[in-house]
Amino acid sequence: MVHLHDKKIKFLEEKANKVRRSIIEMLVAAGSGHTAGPLGMADVFTAFYFHILNHNPKKPLWEERDRLILSNGHICPVQYATMAHAGYFPVKELLTLRKFGTRLQGHPHRGSLPGIETTSGPLGSGLGQAAGIAYGARMDGKKFRTYCLMSDGEHDTGIIWEGVMFAGKYKLNNLTGVIDRNNIQIDGVTEDIMPLEPLKEKYESFNWHVLEVSGHDFEQIVGAVEEAKAIYEKPTLIIAHTIPGKGVPEIEFDYKWHGIPPNKEQAKQFLHELRTLGGKIKSEHE
């Protein structure tokens, strides 16, 4: 178990709160996009971009950087927001999301925005690409790690399991997968649409090391990532249990928020709630 300093946790919580506010602001400006997934993954993304990744926002093509591959591209508002707050590009550019001429395409595109490692959107294709990067890096003795962030819903696709088999066969220990286990997809609850459980055992039977964490607990997230680095024989999967819409009570747990943005009225309300939450984080740690 990793113990993060209180100050560090407060720092991460505040960053995640800012990321959530940015997500609401950019979605309402865009008028379309996904809300629940990005809010639910704000803590995981914050943990990666502000603590875990060995990266340099000013040099996004630095060869030795850790690679973060987002497989389920539709939650890109959280990636964009976190990257902007980490210094990849100006925070105000977030409001161009999905608009004509923007670098922040509706689904992330490698050629548009430096720091986006792969184009994604069609579900399931991230894991294979991440495995390819990890395979090539291991051939060349590179030390960087590759992380693949996936949704639970995209585990309906066949190609994900092709990738799971592949990474297991080749023992890609420099690859860590993270599943956003929020139990929702567009048409409803994952276990109604196409049951995924027992997910942990499935991965284990494909020769992965599997860890389960709360996707809203920074110590658990960071701890799992650290444990994965010590696993030499297998790739590691971290099942991050998240609450879709986390941080905004009206959205939390509601699958109807999967694929829609808030309207202006709702956004005002949600931002107010998030600001209040931000204030609480500040005072609690003081």
Next chain:
Amino acid sequence: MSCNLGVHLVHNALNLTLLEQAPTRKGYGEGLLEVGEKDPRVMALCADLTESTQTHLFAKKFPERFIEMGVAEQNMAAVAAGLANYGKIPFIASYATFSPGRNWDQIRTTICYNDVPVKIVGCHTGVSVGPDGATHQALEDIAIMRALPNMTVIYPCDAVEAKKATMSAVDVKGPVYLRFAREKTPVFTTIKTPFKVGRAEVFFESRGKPDVAIIACGPLVYNALLAAAKLEALKIKVRVINNHTIKPMDEKTIIKAARDAGAVVTVEEHQVMGGMGSAIAEVLAKHYPVPMEFVGVQNRFGESGEPNELIKKFGLDAEGIIKAAKRALSRKAVIGPTLRRA
């Protein structure tokens, strides 16, 4: 022989009985091996068809740069995209009905839109695949590959050209689709025959102004040469073009052929919808419309049989090409002057 072969070809190129026969996929295997020796970035991935696609030559020599993917063409495309993203130059090989047939989505998003240098090797294309039947006879792959932005599409005419195409694919910055055949076909080019990605070559030119231009790709270029020789004997003057690079198209050579001949026949072992002929029509409709005939598979699936039986049945032999040329010529007589007056 009263014809001029437009470029250097093997001695007695038109005498089929004297020619060596080899499948174009063999040229791929040899080319991959050679380019693998030259460039350490080159890797090979295969989906459980290593020997059949001739990838085994590379796999044996460079086991550390070969990845067996199992029957998982979608993941093969995605893993290759990752390898290329990192800095490798992967070739992915399978039968074309599976790759690019089954994994088009991954090719579109992770390879083409990402714009990473994955070289896609589609083997067993055309009805000449033979006994395996329609499920394994790729006839739509050119259409689905040439529609993708950033993609280069190359379809070599024989094993020697296939080797050159494979090696040249490494020099193309982005993704490339290489199309190969299963069956042995005549080897009529040599190492001296010019080959450059994106440049069509005149392989046959009658003396004087041509009456019809035959634009072909793949091993059927040879049938086009045979047809040309027979047409010339009928006093019909012909230019035959080997249009090995379907995308990007050598528009200059194609437009010049239409202008010089006034009638065009396209020849390919692929559906006429969306294939090389369609690509030619797109160019000519815009720049220089002339009567066109399309030799190819006419909106139907293949079937089992011996390659030569199927080539004949589908009208892809020299006789089929001659008939198409005559149709084009007859339409030229009717439409041509009208067009010219306009």
